[in-house]
Amino acid sequence: MNFSVKALSLSVAAALLMMGCGKNEEAPKPAATAPVAPAATVVKIGHVGPLTGGIAHLGKDNENGARLAAEEANAAGIRIGGAPVTFEVIGEDDQGDPKVGNTVAQKLVDAKVVGVVGHLNSGVSIPASAIYNQAGIPMISGSSTNPALTEQGFAGVFRVVGRDDQQGPAVANYLVATYQPKTVAVIDDATAYGEGLANEVEKTLKAAGVTVLPREKGTDKTADWKAILTKIKGKQPDAVFYGGMDATGGPLLKQARELKLAAVFSFGDGACTDKMAELAGAAAEGLICSQAGIPVQAAGKSFTDAYKAKFGIDPILYAPFTYDSTKLLIAAMQKADSADPAKYLPALKAIDFTGASGTIRFDEKGDRKDAEMTIFTLKDAKITPLAIIKGGKSLTLDEYAALVAPPAAK
Amino acid sequence: MDILLQQIINGLTTGSVYAIVALGYTMVYGVIQLINFAHGEVVMIGAMVAFSVIMAVVGMGLPLPPVVIVLGGVLAAIPVCMAIGYLLERVAYRPLRHAPRLAPLITAIGMSIVLQHLALLIWGRDPRAFPQIMENTSHAIGGAAISSVQIAIILLSVAMMAGLTWFVYRTKFGIAIRATAEDVRVAALMGVDANRVIAVTFVIAAALGAVAGVMVGTYYGIAHYTMGFILGLKAFSAAVLGGIGNLAGAMLGGILLGLVEALGAGYIGEFTDLCQWPVARDLLAERCMADGHVVLFGSNYQDVFAFLVLILVLVFRPSGLLGERVSERA
Numbered sequence: 001m002n003f004s005v006k007a008l009s010l011s012v013a014a015a016l017l018m019m020g021c022g023k024n025e026e027a028p029k030p031a032a033t034a035p036v037a038p039a040a041t042v043v044k045i046g047h048v049g050p051l052t053g054g055i056a057h058l059g060k061d062n063e064n065g066a067r068l069a070a071e072e073a074n075a076a077g078i079r080i081g082g083a084p085v086t087f088e089v090i091g092e093d094d095q096g097d098p099k100v101g102n103t104v105a106q107k108l109v110d111a112k113v114v115g116v117v118g119h120l121n122s123g124v125s126i127p128a129s130a131i132y133n134q135a136g137i138p139m140i141s142g143s144s145t146n147p148a149l150t151e152q153g154f155a156g157v158f159r160v161v162g163r164d165d166q167q168g169p170a171v172a173n174y175l176v177a178t179y180q181p182k183t184v185a186v187i188d189d190a191t192a193y194g195e196g197l198a199n200e201v202e203k204t205l206k207a208a209g210v211t212v213l214p215r216e217k218g219t220d221k222t223a224d225w226k227a228i229l230t231k232i233k234g235k236q237p238d239a240v241f242y243g244g245m246d247a248t249g250g251p252l253l254k255q256a257r258e259l260k261l262a263a264v265f266s267f268g269d270g271a272c273t274d275k276m277a278e279l280a281g282a283a284a285e286g287l288i289c290s291q292a293g294i295p296v297q298a299a300g301k302s303f304t305d306a307y308k309a310k311f312g313i314d315p316i317l318y319a320p321f322t323y324d325s326t327k328l329l330i331a332a333m334q335k336a337d338s339a340d341p342a343k344y345l346p347a348l349k350a351i352d353f354t355g356a357s358g359t360i361r362f363d364e365k366g367d368r369k370d371a372e373m374t375i376f377t378l379k380d381a382k383i384t385p386l387a388i389i390k391g392g393k394s395l396t397l398d399e400y401a402a403l404v405a406p407p408a409a410k
Numbered sequence: 411m412d413i414l415l416q417q418i419i420n421g422l423t424t425g426s427v428y429a430i431v432a433l434g435y436t437m438v439y440g441v442i443q444l445i446n447f448a449h450g451e452v453v454m455i456g457a458m459v460a461f462s463v464i465m466a467v468v469g470m471g472l473p474l475p476p477v478v479i480v481l482g483g484v485l486a487a488i489p490v491c492m493a494i495g496y497l498l499e500r501v502a503y504r505p506l507r508h509a510p511r512l513a514p515l516i517t518a519i520g521m522s523i524v525l526q527h528l529a530l531l532i533w534g535r536d537p538r539a540f541p542q543i544m545e546n547t548s549h550a551i552g553g554a555a556i557s558s559v560q561i562a563i564i565l566l567s568v569a570m571m572a573g574l575t576w577f578v579y580r581t582k583f584g585i586a587i588r589a590t591a592e593d594v595r596v597a598a599l600m601g602v603d604a605n606r607v608i609a610v611t612f613v614i615a616a617a618l619g620a621v622a623g624v625m626v627g628t629y630y631g632i633a634h635y636t637m638g639f640i641l642g643l644k645a646f647s648a649a650v651l652g653g654i655g656n657l658a659g660a661m662l663g664g665i666l667l668g669l670v671e672a673l674g675a676g677y678i679g680e681f682t683d684l685c686q687w688p689v690a691r692d693l694l695a696e697r698c699m700a701d702g703h704v705v706l707f708g709s710n711y712q713d714v715f716a717f718l719v720l721i722l723v724l725v726f727r728p729s730g731l732l733g734e735r736v737s738e739r740a
Binding site for chain 1: 413416417420421423424530535536537539542546548555557626630631632634636637640671672673674675676677679683703705708709710712713
């Protein structure tokens with residue numbers, strides 16, 4: 001009897017070990033495929049996003065973007081300070097949790113990274129940015145849209161997406177102009193991102209004379225929205241806005257339709273992915289959502305193709321932006337001819353770079369100048385751009401393509 | 411009124427699921443006084459296995475009626491979960507049966523982490539959307555909508571609870587389970603094979619968990635490798651609320667918890683809207699005029715209710731609403 005128990009536990013342990021090995025084999029791949037010249041200096045760039053938890057797919061998407069950029073740079077054989085360098089992306093998992101975010105930020109600082117791409121969630125980026133700032137390491141977020149991130153006066157904090165005080169008004173104004181709602185219910189997931197964006201939307205709606213119902217809140221892990229939706233249904237709003245991510249937004253939309261809530265549904269960038277169609281099924285058709293940048297469809301084709309060739313899937317949301325963030329760091333290092341953060345930071349501030357997401361220049365706060373906003377609707381299970389808002393003007397995808405034709409062809 | 415009815419329907423549905431999962435906790439606790447914290451992950455794996463099977467069958471495009479496909483998913487999930495339940499008991503808990511009580515508790519948490527990451531390796535980190543193959547028609551009753559999935563969940567839960575009660579109180583094996591629950595050593599002296607009884611208890615708990623997993627998956631339309639954690643914690647609260655170790659208590663606790671959550675999330679915002687209370691309205695006149703509402707506790711406290719209930723029960727009635735069976739042992 002005892003023997004068989006031991007054998008069983010041994011075999012389970014062995015199975016687990018084997019799985020562990022299987023996973024380990026995956027990790028060193030990028031390094032193995034990179035051409036390692038014997039004397040090459042390794043320049044470490046950190047990438048942080050949630051690789052576990054409800055929005056791990058978006059975190060992985062971001063990390064893929066960063067890895068692709070580093071690999072392309074390595075293939076190009078970049079020399080800094082006269083010596084060949086190899087860029088190594090150190091991917092960390094912040095679980096979308098501010099506490100874990102701070103721990104891994106410190107870990108990256110200790111690992112002597114020269115720059116950081118990330119984090120994904122605003123609520124995680126904001127506290128982590130203080131750690132990078134103290135260590136003098138520049139950070140570029142490819143997806144954190146909460147205005148507070150770049151309002152802290154940190155010299156080395158940048159973002160290549162728009163801000164929620166641009167995104168919120170954009171989606172709210174679109175709702176008002178298109179549907180003329182009288183009453184709107186606003187829900188958020190109680191994160192810095194979701195709540196911040198919902199506040200901006202509410203502000204714009206109220207300014208437009210729309211009645212906004214008292215705020216309802218879930219969490220970034222909520223699966224059961226029925227109680228909240230039932231309560232909202234009793235108030236009969238014409239439209240609903242949800243500030244949160246797709247993993248919670250999908251069930252929200254699906255349950256709303258099951259309860260026969262007939263309002264127009266609108267979401268922010270976190271829930272503006274094709275995944276919505278999968279998570280909410282037919283209920284997702286016709287939803288309105290916004291992204292704080294140009295649509296993936298408008299991203300440079302060379303990027304989209306390279307991404308697909310390498311990872312076998314399409315980029316989901318902000319991969320073009322983390323790709324560009326990584327390229328920005330590398331371009332600034334090349335320009336300053338140094339991988340020392342103190343030396344290349346001025347070059348990064350003054351950079352004028354055209355990447356997969358269009359032309360990037362930073363203002364004095366570290367925000368992207370003239371950031372675009374895109375309004376989408378979900379049609380035939382794909383998010384389809386309705387309008388790109390650039391410099392206060394609303395453009396269609398074709399008009400935008402015509403406007404930026406030369407850089408987009410990159 | 412129709413809103414109240416709708417919230418009650420919502421609460422009954424989630425409550426039925428909590429009850430089924432809570433039964434798994436309470437049965438295991440009943441026989442070996444162990445909180446099997448890995449039970450939530452068993453539920454998650456049930457949902458995931460059913461998801462894979464349903465996707466595979468849908469992918470083959472067989473002209474089967476949707477109910478049969480979902481049933482196929484359930485029938486595949488049950489044996490997988492039973493095997494996991496058995497393995498858990500055999501590998502993680504049996505060797506520690508006579509160890510101090512803290513040791514198996516820590517193993518349970520460890521097994522929960524192992525199972526979660528196993529699911530991460532197999533099914534990935536994306537939230538998985540359950541295919542909506544069953545036509546989810548809503549039926550109107552008194553102004554509220556009840557979907558066929560909700561009806562199925564409630565009916566199936568009642569049937570499973572009845573079946574389990576019959577099994578435990580009317581069969582010979584049920585007597586063995588109850589005897590073991592009262593005293594393992596005495597039961598063994600009376601010729602009850604305690605190891606077998608305990609293993610079967612784990613297996614039954616896991617089978618219930620598998621069905622609960624499929625219910626949650628089809629109800630919310632989503633399955634994810636972390637879904638078992640909060641669900642398990644809430645079901646555990648439900649089991650404690652009813653009196654852990656007590657079958658009827660787990661059922662009552664689950665249903666009550668579901669109702670408390672739904673009604674709490676639905677109404678606390680309105681009750682704590684300070685602008686409707688005379689004194690507060692005068693004090694906050696400016697903000698009430700500007701905003702119309704100053705809400706003290708909003709629906710974001712939904713998840714807090716489960717744990718608030720847990721704390722209140724532990725403080726005022728540590729043995730739960732229906733009392734635990736431990737007292738019988740003396």
